[in-house]
Amino acid sequence: MIRLFIDKHMAVFGLAALIVIVGAVAYVSLPRESAPEISQPYIFVTTSYLGVSAADIESLVTERIEQEIDGLDGLVTLTSESRQNLSFIFAEFSSDVSVETALQRVKDRVDLARPQLPADADEPLVREFSVSDWPFYVLVLSHPDGVGVIEESANTLSDAIERLPGVLEVDMTGQPSREVAIELDSYRMASYGFSIDDVISTVQQEHVSIPGGVLRNPERNYNLAITGELGEVREFEDLYVAANGVSVRLADIATVAMRESLDETRSRLNGEPAITLSVKKRIGANILDVAEAIRLRVEELREELPAATELTVSYDESRYISNMIADLENNMASGFLLVIAVTIFFLGLRNSLFVSLAIPLSMLLSFFILQLLGITLNMIVLFSLILALGMLVDNGIVIVENIFRHASMGKDRVQAAIDGAGEVAAPIMVSTLTTVLAFFPIIFMPGLMGDFMK
Secondary structure (H helix, E strand, C coil), X not given: CHHHHHHCHHHHHHHHHHHHHHHHHHHHHCCECCCCCCCCCEEEEEEECCCCCHHHHHHHXXXXXXXXXXXXXXXXXXXXXXXXXXEXXXXXXXXXXXXXXXXXXXXXXXXXXXXXXXXXXXXXXEEECCHHHCCCEEEEEECCCCHHHCHHHHHHHHHHHHCCCCEEEEEEECCCCEEEEEEECHHHHHHHCCCHHHHHHHHHHHCCEEEEEEEECCCCEEEEEEECCCCCHHHHHCCEEEXXXXXXXXXXXXXXXXXXXXXCCCCEECCEEEEEEEEEECCCCCHHHHHHHHHHHHHHHHCCCCCCCEEEEEEEHHHHHHHHHXXXXXXXXXXXXXXXXXXXXXXXXHHHHHHHHHHHHHHHHHHHHHHHHCCCECHHHHHHHXXXXXXXXXXXXXHHHHHHHHHHCCCCHHHHHHHHHHHHHHHHHHHHHHHHHHHHHHHHCCHHHHHHHC
């Protein structure tokens, strides 16, 4: 094999040039992200039930959903956590079950459990786990006169960012929200013989939208709906509450007013109320390109913000990815220069160049293989490549030094290359294999961390 490479040295040079080209193209086009995407079927069920203690959440919500999910085909573990106002259930399925199948199975069982849950509990949210669920870019807007001044601008900015390629969604928190508050007069209600349930029933019946099906015709279809949602205070005041043969306006037994709702999530910047925009990216999107597009769009819209608006980037994951890639590039460059400096002293300029060329060629070939396998350039891959740099240099020095030793014995260059490389080929492969095998047990690591490391 070694003689074949020597005899066909022009083909070897051509192959090296091809590796440089395809490797460089692959390196530029590889998607960048902080962590590898995990395809293991992990399903989350989250149910909100405001104003309820953790103990009641467990008995009224968590246990009832768990009873339905437990026993599903392929279910490995089922864990839960009950907090005040919130039920959180985590279902792990075996790797032979697809994410779509696991998600549908859990949704079907949650639908079966829904009639058993309290009527005023929120609809359970069922979704699969994904690294992309975490925001990678967070913007915070604040204003000295309060968040009400910048709410419209924050909405505009959020919509503009959400339309960018590679952006999955933008979550906005901290914005003021308003609600209709109905304060009942207990004395007037008692005089008419009304109960709180009478008022609640009236509001629920009148404040509702009902789907009306689809109107079909040859040209186009129309979705029909009966819209009965109330939006103005006057509309609520004009509702008639009826019970015990008596019917009166809601305004006669209650005070109706529009007020700011008690926010479940609040955002602050330097102690002042703020609006936070959390940006999530699509799976496979290049985090560096998406982040740069966001920065450009923010700069375009910055002048349209109200005067004195403070706009801060509180988190930018692309910066960490850029730093990791820069570290890899620096290690490659440093290793290349250090190998040349060391080997040129002992082996001469030509031999040192041969050793040093192993670093960029191997890295570029790795980038091309990563692209073929559909693997993104993430921190696990970067760590592996940096770790491999040391072995590349070690193996190259051993081979070139042994070839040099055979040449010093009086052999011609071709024979010295054949004998020197062949003599250490097996030991080098075995030593490299032992290093690889040291990391091999990672593939058997169970759970989420095992999937992450694989």
